[in-house]
Amino acid sequence: MPGIYTDHNNTIYGFSLKGTPAEKTTMMKNLIAAEKLEEASRKDFKLTGCAARVSFARHGSSDYGKNVYASYGYNMGIYAFVCNVSQHATKIVDEYRTVFRVEFNPYIMPGGVHAVGTGEFNMKNGNPMYEIPVQAKVGPNFEKDKNNNPSRVSQYISEATLMVARSDNYKDFHSDFLKLNNGNGYVEHWEMGGRYDNHGPNSYQFIDRRYFLTKPGVPLLIPVSRKQYLQDMLEYFEIEKANFEYDNAEKIKNIGNNTSESAKRTMAALEADKLAYPRIYEAKKQK
Secondary structure (H helix, E strand, O other), rough: OOEEEEEEOOOOOOOOOOOOHHHHHHHHHHHHHHHHHHHHHOOOOOOOOOOEEEEEEEEEEEEEOOOOEEEEEEEHHHHHHHHOOOOOEEEEEOOOOOEEEEEEEOOOOOOOOOOOOOOOEEEEOOOOOEEEEEOOOOOHHHHHHHHHHHOOOHHHOOHHHOOOOOOHHHHHHHHHHHHHHOOEEEEEEEEEOOOOOOOOOOOOOOEEEEEEOOOOOOOOOOOOOOOHHHHHHHHHHHHHHHHHHHHHHHHHHHHHOOOHHHHHHHHHHHHHHHHHHHHHHHHHHOO
């Protein structure tokens, strides 16, 4: 059966682009340009057996250090035609079978540029785990420093992090990283069905493909030099030292006058950690 195509002017779900007047103007201009480009790309393609529906959406903002960008996107869902067995009539399935998305100003890594989570380590196996914020020293200025003057290592982005939810090609992550980083081809993340399984004609596959559109000849990320890395780690060791001492002291204070056997064991471990850490710090710094 001939397919049905509806552009953003005829979306059945409606949409709202929130933002300043200037942001709304820019978003609509870019989204319509993407829509027209998609339409032109299939001028010789005949749509059959489905409904293709377009909508636009504002996704919030992408934060990169002090820079904030509106994040928004074009969405075209492909909904299959089916024959309703009781009504003997063609119906459109409510859930799309395939979807094509174009995201403007997408996130590079979860949580923005700053490192996600904390530096975590155990001094000894089974002893209390320390959670060390990597962005700044804990204290009254932590939130301010974390946002305005974060440590340099907390702004690093690893190849593995860039691949999260974008590629499960664990046998060749580096090759997929180069594709995204240079805007050269797509990578795949298999949502259902295994990438490395044997697939027959009836096997179920649900695959997410991602392309990054980058400026020609300009990589998305650039490598950190060994010299810069070592200098940045020296900065981080000072943060780790201050934050370890803070976390260790908090844990000791929280035990207080608890005289249970488990509390005594934990206290002994914390006191041992307090004595051991300065040697660890000096060794790492010297290396």
